[in-house]
Amino acid sequence: MSNELLKIKNLKTSFRIGDEYYAAVDDVTLTLNKNEVLGIVGESGSGKSALAFSIMRLHTRAKIEGEISLNNQNIVQMSKSKLNKIRGDEMAMIFQDPLTALNPLMPIGRQIEETLFLHNKKLGQQGRKERAIELLNLVGILRAERVYEQFPHELSGGMRQRVIIAIAIANDPELLIADEPTTALDVTIQAQILDLIRELKEKIHAGIILITHDLGVVAEMADRVAVMYAGQVVEIAPVDRLFENPLHPYTKSLLNSVPTEGQDRLHVIQGVVPTLKNLPRTGCRFAERIPWVDASHHEDNPTLHEVESGHFVRCTCYEHFYFPDNKEELENGIS
Amino acid sequence: MAFLEVKDLQVYFPVKGGIFNRTVDHIKAVDGVSFEMEQGKTYGLVGESGSGKSTTGRAIIGLEEITSGQVLFDGKDITDKKTKNKAFRKDVQMIFQDPYSSLNPRKRVLDIVAEPLRNFEKLSKFEERKRVQELLDIVNVSPDSIFKYPHEFSGGQRQRIGVARAIALKPKLIIADEPVSALDVSVQAQVLNFLQEIQKELNLTYLFISHDLGVVKHMCDNISIMYKGRYVEQGSTKDIFENPQHIYTKRLIAAIPDINPRNREKQFEFRKEVADEYRKSFNHYFDSNGLAFALQSISDTHKVALPEKG
Amino acid sequence: MWKFIVRRLLITFPQIVFLSVLVFVMAQFMPGDALTGLIDPNVSPEALEIQRERLGLNNPWYVQYGDWVGGLVQGDLGQSFRFKMDVTALISERVMNTILLSAVSLFFTYIIAIPLGIVSGRYNDSPLDSFITGYSYLGFATPIFIFALVMLWVFGFILGWFPTSGSVAPGLDAGTVEYYISKLYHSLLPGLSIALISVVSTIQYLRSEIVDTKQRDFIVTARAKGASENRVYNKHIFRNSLLPIAAFFGWEITSLISGTVFVESVFSYPGMGLLFLESVTQRDFSVVTALVLLFGIASILGALLSDIILSIVDPRIRIK
Incomplete structure (x- = not known):
């Protein structure tokens, strides 16, 4: 129990469209332990980034309900000033696009020092500079003294992502949220950045939430995985179990749509990801995309069921799910 | 005779500098690339950003000016301005990366798909609409939606509308520049399946440009690896994945995340070994400018950029 | 940065030359000339013509432009007839x-x-x-x-x-x-x-x-x-x-x-x-x-x- 770092309970994050609020994250309950990597997988519109931004409370215009507690402090209710003490210190974030996440008019060194200055007043000017250079070395930047004085546009994408990581780990955060940290990078650079995150995890012992759409990245990095669809967690399991024994129809479909060895045709999920405004709010949210599964197999109010130790699945439809093996069957299912 | 043959293609971009903004240097985006293609097959062109893979594709279709070299299509040199014929522009089409920006947002689907038809074929309004509806039907977009605008479609649908435009003139060769990298996994699957289907139906040849080795492996018969404007390795998909010879190819393959979590440690170990080898043998595989050597055949299908045996 | 500034300065020079030509041409199109307001209306046209010749007003335009620019460079912008200075x-x-x-x-x-x-x-x-x-x-x-x-x-x-x-x-x-x-x-x-x-x-x-x-x-x-x-x-x-x-x-x-x-x-x-x-x-x-x-x-x-x-x-x- 004392191992628990982050607890999210019944989280609901809603955005205003017109006069109404629509929940992008709807009833998410999760925990993250110290020193653990939790992968969150989903496609665009699944609410995974909205979830990350909710934890950091970085949404400027969203309604957040429920509970997010980091070391037993509820972030949802927290005052702005308290929040600013925690952000960048106890929890930090790595962003998706290294080309835009740094201030173009500020030298690299100053951008790292800012977070040191905000959370460690004892460190003097000289101390901050030393620490900034130490951090640049730590994230594998050669010639750290020189980079310290450079501006973002003088660095490559991979280098900038390293700087962003240096900023995130500057104050040894306990919780590190990485929002698609390698999506904008080349594969070889991606491998290097993932290596770096893994190494740092050993050094700073942070709990990491890794948000990605790339199942391969999750398979390599995560201890546990949560799969999100339409604002909800549909399945959560230890990483081995999720890839060996995926249960939810969405997880299975997703795994089948990635090109792998010896596959002739990729699986295609019927229909499209519903937009925020058109999300089904009642019943199984994935039901409309597997119309061949009989309606009676879905729960009216799907909840997460523990099917094996630590392995949860939403709704009971997984028990009756199968891939229609030909088109005919598929069409029969629709009619 | 090869269906498409590229001979020693070079595309240089001038670098402006100095007080008078004169050309002081060149960026060799494509620096001596040669390859052949057979009809009905899919050729993968893989490389990281800045490798020149997109420039190669764009140069073949004429979107970039060629510095030197030849592109022979059905035996005819299409880089020669005099013989630059309409037939070629009809026979070779392109699919772009971003389905959100490659379709003009102010045009209706009808106008987008009909544009190449209007350039090359004289059709009556009625015939034109019928053709567009047929094309939309081929790409699985409802033919009723010809009066809709691009923003009313999802990413996958837009990419398929882009494909409908590309196949409107019944081309023989389609150059697909990162056609799925902006799409979600499940939508990507849809577009890839579909590209394979129409390939069979229309006997299309693809030049499939991508940074994603997993996708390329799934799609292609033949793969070329490009680095800094030059080919480092070329071979059948089996050659490249099972018997990679060039250290850069090995490095790219090692970088692909393994989808089986149980292989994790093994994969890390492997990646580390390859990284070490890459560091140690860089000077062996690249010349003093850090560029690849010329390709040498090591089997009927397999070519690798290795230093001349001296 | 220095390259940029030098290049920018080099562009400025022809801009100013072009401006001076424009202003000169504009001045030529204005009715009358430097003598029109200066001289007693009773002076005979012949005498005026002599004055014109002396002041170079009958020279081709490029000579006049050269004289004008030469004056500008020395700080001579001409005479105001109204203030007589x-x-x-x-x-x-x-x-x-x-x-x-x-x-x-x-x-x-x-x-x-x-x-x-x-x-x-x-x-x-x-x-x-x-x-x-x-x-x-x-x-x-x-x-x-x-x-x-x-x-x-x-x-x-x-x-x-x-x-x-x-x-x-x-x-x-x-x-x-x-x-x-x-x-x-x-x-x-x-x-x-x-x-x-x-x-x-x-x-x-x-x-x-x-x-x-x-x-x-x-x-x-x-x-x-x-x-x-x-x-x-x-x-x-x-x-x-x-x-x-x-x-x-x-x-x-x-x-x-x-x-x-x-x-x-x-x-x-x-x-x-x-x-x-x-x-x-x-x-x-x-x-x-x-x-x-x-x-x-x-x-x-x-x-x-x-x-x-x-x-x-x-x-x-x-x-x-």
Whole structure:
């Protein structure tokens, strides 16, 4: 129990469209332990980034309900000033696009020092500079003294992502949220950045939430995985179990749509990801995309069921799910 | 005779500098690339950003000016301005990366798909609409939606509308520049399946440009690896994945995340070994400018950029 | 950066040459010539022709242009027929007044525009922002000479807070402290009149820069570091938004020129603008030509200044 770092309970994050609020994250309950990597997988519109931004409370215009507690402090209710003490210190974030996440008019060194200055007043000017250079070395930047004085546009994408990581780990955060940290990078650079995150995890012992759409990245990095669809967690399991024994129809479909060895045709999920405004709010949210599964197999109010130790699945439809093996069957299912 | 043959293609971009903004240097985006293609097959062109893979594709279709070299299509040199014929522009089409920006947002689907038809074929309004509806039907977009605008479609649908435009003139060769990298996994699957289907139906040849080795492996018969404007390795998909010879190819393959979590440690170990080898043998595989050597055949299908045996 | 500045300077030179040709051609098209107003109408046409020949007025245009440019370079702008004195001397008297007026109005412009732009951008779509934006639209729509008249009438004549004409109180000796205070005092109301109208473009420019910068990714990074809202605004948003404003400075000078022309005449303020209008109405063409040339050069130098400032403050240009 004392191992628990982050607890999210019944989280609901809603955005205003017109006069109404629509929940992008709807009833998410999760925990993250110290020193653990939790992968969150989903496609665009699944609410995974909205979830990350909710934890950091970085949404400027969203309604957040429920509970997010980091070391037993509820972030949802927290005052702005308290929040600013925690952000960048106890929890930090790595962003998706290294080309835009740094201030173009500020030298690299100053951008790292800012977070040191905000959370460690004892460190003097000289101390901050030393620490900034130490951090640049730590994230594998050669010639750290020189980079310290450079501006973002003088660095490559991979280098900038390293700087962003240096900023995130500057104050040894306990919780590190990485929002698609390698999506904008080349594969070889991606491998290097993932290596770096893994190494740092050993050094700073942070709990990491890794948000990605790339199942391969999750398979390599995560201890546990949560799969999100339409604002909800549909399945959560230890990483081995999720890839060996995926249960939810969405997880299975997703795994089948990635090109792998010896596959002739990729699986295609019927229909499209519903937009925020058109999300089904009642019943199984994935039901409309597997119309061949009989309606009676879905729960009216799907909840997460523990099917094996630590392995949860939403709704009971997984028990009756199968891939229609030909088109005919598929069409029969629709009619 | 090869269906498409590229001979020693070079595309240089001038670098402006100095007080008078004169050309002081060149960026060799494509620096001596040669390859052949057979009809009905899919050729993968893989490389990281800045490798020149997109420039190669764009140069073949004429979107970039060629510095030197030849592109022979059905035996005819299409880089020669005099013989630059309409037939070629009809026979070779392109699919772009971003389905959100490659379709003009102010045009209706009808106008987008009909544009190449209007350039090359004289059709009556009625015939034109019928053709567009047929094309939309081929790409699985409802033919009723010809009066809709691009923003009313999802990413996958837009990419398929882009494909409908590309196949409107019944081309023989389609150059697909990162056609799925902006799409979600499940939508990507849809577009890839579909590209394979129409390939069979229309006997299309693809030049499939991508940074994603997993996708390329799934799609292609033949793969070329490009680095800094030059080919480092070329071979059948089996050659490249099972018997990679060039250290850069090995490095790219090692970088692909393994989808089986149980292989994790093994994969890390492997990646580390390859990284070490890459560091140690860089000077062996690249010349003093850090560029690849010329390709040498090591089997009927397999070519690798290795230093001349001296 | 140096390369950029040198290149920019090299472009400026032909611009100024082109301007001088333009002004010269314009002067040639004006009715009459330097002698028309100077000479007693009773002089015989033959004598006039001799004079013309002597002054080089019958030479081909390029020789005349060469003579004119040669004069310019030596500071000889010709003769004013109205004041019967060298244009150079006439203008140099007025130039200082206009520079003072411009400096005062620039000062007011920035002291008003920056806070209003910042408030408007930070709290965009708030009632306060709507109020400021409303004022901006009003400012865009108001002709400056009418506004200046109203200012003069209210603050000069009705309330009597400010002098209503001239650039200095009569009877003061140049060089004394009172003299300078009086000069400044005379420039306040016209300067403020220009400023209150010209602020609107700067306010709107700054506002949209701020609204734009606010939504950039690096602002999220700053918030994630734990920076307070005030810090995010002061250290990241304002700094980055003020940069284009700093670059705008040079253009501001250009727009000031048109402002001074009208406002100086409303306030009977003896600067270049007033001189310009008077010279136009009196057909004192040598003065008009000289002033157009000066205004033109000021505009070109303003643009140059903008680019140089930008190259100094923006690291993306500075480091190249």
